[in-house]
Amino acid sequence: MRRMENKRVDGETARRGGNRNSRFLITGAKGCIGAWIVKNLVERGDQPWIFDTDPKAHRLEALLPDERLRAAGFIQGDVTQTESLERAVVEHGITHIIHLAALQVPACAANPVLGAQVNVLGTLNVFEVARRHRDLVRRIVYASSAAVFGPEEFYGGVTVAEDAVLHPGTHYGVFKQCNEGNARVYFATESISSIGLRPWAVYGVGRDQGLTSAPTKAIKSIVMRRPYTIRFTGGFDMQYVDDTARIFLKCAEADLPGARVYSLRGSVIQMEEFIDTLEKVAPGARKLIRVEGKQLPIAADLDDSALVRDLGEVPRTSLEEGIRETIGIFEKLNREGRLDTSDLEE
Numbered sequence: 599m600r601r602m603e604n605k606r607v608d609g610e611t612a613r614r615g616g617n618r619n620s621r622f623l624i625t626g627a628k629g630c631i632g633a634w635i636v637k638n639l640v641e642r643g644d645q646p647w648i649f650d651t652d653p654k655a656h657r658l659e660a661l662l663p664d665e666r667l668r669a670a671g672f673i674q675g676d677v678t679q680t681e682s683l684e685r686a687v688v689e690h691g692i693t694h695i696i697h698l699a700a701l702q703v704p705a706c707a708a709n710p711v712l713g714a715q716v717n718v719l720g721t722l723n724v725f726e727v728a729r730r731h732r733d734l735v736r737r738i739v740y741a742s743s744a745a746v747f748g749p750e751e752f753y754g755g756v757t758v759a760e761d762a763v764l765h766p767g768t769h770y771g772v773f774k775q776c777n778e779g780n781a782r783v784y785f786a787t788e789s790i791s792s793i794g795l796r797p798w799a800v801y802g803v804g805r806d807q808g809l810t811s812a813p814t815k816a817i818k819s820i821v822m823r824r825p826y827t828i829r830f831t832g833g834f835d836m837q838y839v840d841d842t843a844r845i846f847l848k849c850a851e852a853d854l855p856g857a858r859v860y861s862l863r864g865s866v867i868q869m870e871e872f873i874d875t876l877e878k879v880a881p882g883a884r885k886l887i888r889v890e891g892k893q894l895p896i897a898a899d900l901d902d903s904a905l906v907r908d909l910g911e912v913p914r915t916s917l918e919e920g921i922r923e924t925i926g927i928f929e930k931l932n933r934e935g936r937l938d939t940s941d942l943e944e
């Protein structure tokens with residue numbers, strides 16, 4: 599695939615609408631949520647810049663035809679390298695940074711030092727570059743995580759408020775908590791505004807790694823008619839990736855000063871309800887999908903009323919509709935011989 603790094607193929611003149619006053623840089627844009635944010639941006643005529651270490655772009659290629667993808671600019675860069683991030687922001691006149699680049703729970707557990715370098719220092723670099731170029735960068739939205747919260751029992755089993763005490767049980771969650779704290783300090787000391795968003799289990803095409811990617815892998819297995827085992831049980835919250843992407847964009851374009859942090863909420867369910875919904879959408883699913891293990895130690899029932907209060911209505915695709923749409927895209931990719939199933943081989 600002839601993709602050009604560090605430049606757009608068809609240049610700035612091809613801008614077909616979108617928001618002419620905003621120039622987006624998305625770190626980790628080749629990941630699951632990032633690919634859907636890029637999809638939303640190019641489909642409305644924007645030309646986002648993609649900043650990611652990964653030389654491949656398989657999630658983007660699954661979602662967007664080549665001619666659409668050519669509207670995006672590709673920068674192979676590492677958020678731990680301040681200079682390359684700074685160069686990207688200055689050279690391309692970036693006004694909005696959506697910062698997603700991170701290592702997920704298993705990678706942070708396997709190598710906490712590397713996890714901190716990417717997840718904590720990488721986020722500090724984003725804020726530092728925004729501080730140095732406050733004339734350019736107007737908004738930062740960054741991915742925090744529901745993993746900043748402790749287990750359900752810690753909160754007495756009630757809906758967990760946005761400002762409840764954080765009690766992360768993983769290095770990953772502690773790193774995200776640290777980022778929320780640093781964002782608060784940047785606003786208090788430098789007036790750098792930001793919004794941190796806390797997704798739970800995002801699902802949909804492109805969700806192929808991380809602790810909570812299992813429900814999406816189960817959906818893919820059904821399309822491939824293969825058995826699959828989900829290794830956690832109990833309550834969790836499934837958020838359709840396109841909803842998550844749209845909320846990131848809405849936050850990036852909202853005029854909300856301060857260091858804000860919002861929990862996201864999708865379908866808060868028990869694992870059995872997920873299996874029931876799968877069976878309803880794809881009869882026979884129950885025979886292929888096994889479930890075992892413990893509940894994840896993160897409260898699932900999170901209150902997102904602050905997000906709704908500040909943003910207005912947020913997209914909420916029903917679980918049934920999200921599964922249906924995901925199956926539809928997987929089936930299409932499979933028919934075209936383009937469905938990557940390497941994530942099912944573990």
Ligand SMILES: NC(=O)c1ccc[n+]([C@@H]2O[C@H](COP(=O)([O-])OP(=O)(O)OC[C@H]3O[C@@H](n4cnc5c(N)ncnc54)[C@H](O)[C@@H]3O)[C@@H](O)[C@H]2O)c1
Pocket residue numbers: 625626627628629630631632649650651652675676677678697698699700701702716720741742743744745796797798799800801804806807808810
């Ligand atoms: N997916 C979820 O359910 C979920 C839930 C809570 C929080 N989050 C957070 O949302 C963000 C995006 O999640 P995702 O599922 O899209 O992740 P992902 O793992 O699919 O993608 C992460 C991307 O970051 C890139 N990356 C990693 N290290 C980098 C570095 N040093 N510099 C530049 N790029 C780098 C990777 O190449 C990858 O493309 C992450 O910060 C994640 O912690 C995700």
